[in-house]
Every structure is written in structure tokens, then in C-alpha cells.
Amino acid sequence: MTSPDGKVPSGAYVGTSAANNVANLQTVSWAGIQQATVANMLGSFSGVSDVSQSMSGTNATSSASAGAAASGSGTAGSTAAAAQNTAAANSASIIALQPPPPAPGTPGVSFGDNFNRATLGTDYNLIKSGQVADLVIVNNQAELDPNGGSSSAGAAIALSTTVLQTDNQSVSLVMGAANNAATVATGLFLRASPQLATYAYAWIYSNKISIGAGTRSGGTNTYNDWTSTTSVTVNPGDTVTFTAVGSNYQLLLNNSPVLGFSDANGTVPAGPGYRSVGFGCSYSPSSNFSFAVDSLTAGDQQPATATGTGWSLVRGSTVGRTQPAGSLMRLNGVFDTVRQAGNVTVVNLGAGQVQINRAGWYLITATFNFANLDYAMRTELWSAPSVGGSWVMLRAGAVGLPYDVDADSNPYPNSQCTAGSFVVYLPKGAIVAPGLSTHTSNSLTGPFICFDGALLNWV
Secondary structure (H helix, E strand, O other): OOHHHHOOOOOOOOOOEEEEEEHHHHOOOOOHHHHHHHHHHOOOOOOOOHOOHHHHHHHOOOOOOOHHHHHHHHHHHHHHHHHHHHHHHHHHHHHOOOOOOOOOOOOOOOEEEEOOOOHHHHEEEEEEOOOOOOEEEEEEEEEEOOOOOOOOEEEEEEOOOOOOOOOEEEEEEOOOOOOOOOOOOOOEEEEOOOOOEEEEEEEEEOOOOOEEEEEEEEEEEEEEEEEOOOOOOOOOOOOEEEEOOOOOOEEOOEEEEEEEEOOOOOOOOOOOOEEEEEEEEEEHHHHHHEEOOOEEEEEEOOOOOOOOEEEEEEEEEOEEEHHHHHHHHEEOOOOEEEEEEEEEEEEEEOEEEEOOOEEEEEEEEEEEEEEEEEOOOOEEEEOOOOOOOOOOHHHHHHOOOEEEEEOOEEOOOOOOEEEEEEEEEOOOOEEEEEEEEOOOOOEOOOEEEEEEEEEEOOO
16 A cells, blocks of 8 residues: 555555545546646647757657657556555555444444554553563554563453443454464454453464363463364464354354354353453463464444245354264254244254245255265255154255275275255145265264255245
8 A cells, every 4th residue: 555656655544634644645637637748748849939940850859749748648647547546455455444333223333453553552451371471563463572571371362442232243353474373373252251251262373273162260261172173274464253143153264164163051151241352462482472463353243134034054063963874864963053044933953943934935955064974975855744743755865976986996985075955845834854864974064064945936
């Protein structure tokens, strides 16, 4: 984000009252460029009026002047284009730093911080665990003071003094300088008590992310991971988002789901008094420092409002759920999140059982992902006439290939997923649920397991 000549004037990115602020840049217009160019051309031709000059000399001078004018016009055009591009880039960057506001008419607050100042200031309460340095701002990024005398493993956690208003919360950060991020983590915290007695956390390394429930007692933080993954690579500039909606927690890397967990037992308290959010940086001996934080946004997150008739059930948790081997198997305890439910009744969330309240033709899709390979799997759709009625299989998807073979012609299982889509007529009161046929006892893992349905037309 620079001016067209590649320089950044003093005060360009501070308050709008500053003379050099980007909002006060001189307007570049084609009318001004045209006037300046015409003036230059008239000046260039002024020497032609000398009647003692030879015609050939006049022609040469005129040609050179016209070339200079054309060159000047091209330069002016390039400068105008550069100014327009710079303004657009500045506008996009400023917009990107603003957190999304709560939906109109709903409770909630949101805030953002780009750390474009000299010190962290009074907007955060600093809570430490271990003998670590303070959080400071270096090159507009928040990190542990590299010269601050950290002497033992620990973390400095900054809870914002802006407290959210609901239990559905989201906090995001853009990763800054990597430092020693493969060995120590930068954290996100939500549903925290003001003194960090209880909280949900996400710890981010360059090669690992974990989420879990934490407590603090006697100046020591304790972290109990729910789930983690090492199948990630986190770089400076990446965006990490941690959300809590109902009992479901989700971690996204660059808007792609990476981890999820359903805290059905409520190990992290919610409600008034548990609505603080923040971030933290860590240190370990041998002068290892975690990622710096380039920017932070947080706010209350409102669940989506259902429209129309249909449903969307998912397993957000990346903790595996064992699925026994066998054919014609319905599910149990698999789904943990109702993303949408409009004009239907979710009878049994874990089993994916949905009751139809409006008769009609429905498009229904189910997808399943497993931790280990299997073969000849099949996705099924089951139905019962009412709650407690007898189940029958309505539809069966395609059966996967029986085996692949390796270089030595030895067969081996070839797939970790199965899916099916079906169009069926369902009467009012009917119950539908997904089913599976597998050959190997396996573990179903989120976050991409889903059971979705939508009404196409009705009677």
C-alpha cells in the first residue's frame, strides 16, 4: 500500500485528519491531465512562429515536440492508473481489517485490532503463566518481547476488555512473523472468564493445531486437548478462526474447517461471566518464540436463520466415532450439529433421524468419511412411517470398487469415503435417516460428514 512513486508519506495511515492520510490524496482526473498536456503542446509549438527558421527545422521541431507531448500523456496516464490501483488496494486492505458487524436487530458486538501503534495499551488484560516476558508490538505485530527476560516455558495471554454479549462467539487472527512456530504455539481464547479460570482454547503451531478446554489455578494454566491435527501447514499471513456455537467448537484455517468438537458435557462453562476473548503468545527455553499476531477480530456469532423446508446435519467433531462393520447398518451417535432445520423435526440428532412435516418430493444427500481404508462401501437411505415404526431401506447408493491392486498384484482396500444422493417422495410424519454397508469396523470422522435434505415440490 504505497503511493504511485513507491514512497509512503508520513501520516499516510493514521487518523483521517492528518494532511498526508490516504483519504486526503490529491484527486487524479483526466480533465486535469488533458489541460496540462495541451498546455505543454502549445508551449512546444511556440517556437514555430519564428519565420526565419527553415521549414525543415520547423518540421523537426514540431515532430520532436509532438513526440514529447505523446510521451508526457502516456506518463500521465500511467501515473493516473497507478494512483487508481493504489487507492483500490488501500480500500481493500482497510475493509479487510474491519470485523463483520452483528446482524441487524440481533444482540452482539464486534471489534478488530491491527496493532498499528507503539504499545499494546489498556484494551487488554495481560495474564501470564510461567516466567515469560510481556507482550509488545514490533513492526505493527503483537508478540512476546524478545529482549524481555523470558526464563521458563509459559505464555502471556491478552484478554480483551471488550466483552461479548452472547455465548455464540468467534475470534480470528492473521498470523504474523513465524519466529520459532514449529516448537511453540500462538493461541486463541473464547468463552473465557475475566481471570481465565475456565476457557476454550486453540493453540497454533506452524505444523500442528489443537483445541480444548483450559483452566487456571494458582497462576498456572492447564490445557486439556479435545482434538488436534498435524496435517496442516500454517504460514505468516494465514487466517485462523476459532468459533463456539452452542456446544460445537470449530477451527478454520483460511476459512477451511480443520478441527471440530462437540462439548456435549459442557466442560467449558457458558453464559454471562464467560464471554471474554483474546489471544496469547508462548515461549520455551532456548529462546523459542511463537508466531507474532498481525491482526485480530472477534465478535458475537449469530446462527444462520433457516428458510424453506429441509435440514442439514453434520459431524463437526474430528474425533472419530466407531462404526461397526456390516451391511444394512443405521447409525448411532454420529451427527453432532444441526446447521439448518426448517419445517422438519430432528428426532434423533446422533442417528440423523428427521421427521417430515410437509409431504412432497425431497432431494437427500449423505456423505461419510472414515479414518481408515475400506472397500465396497455403500450409502443408504432408510425410512419409518412414524416415530417407533418399522424401518425399511428406501434407496441404496452405488457400491464402491471391491479392491485396488498394488505393484505386486496384491489387492488392498481403496477408499475412505462413500456418498449418495436420492430423490424420494416422503409423506407427512415419515422418519428418514442415513445408513451404511461396510466391510471393516472403522472410525467416522468430521468435519465433512453430513446428512442434508431439501423439499423440491409438495402436494
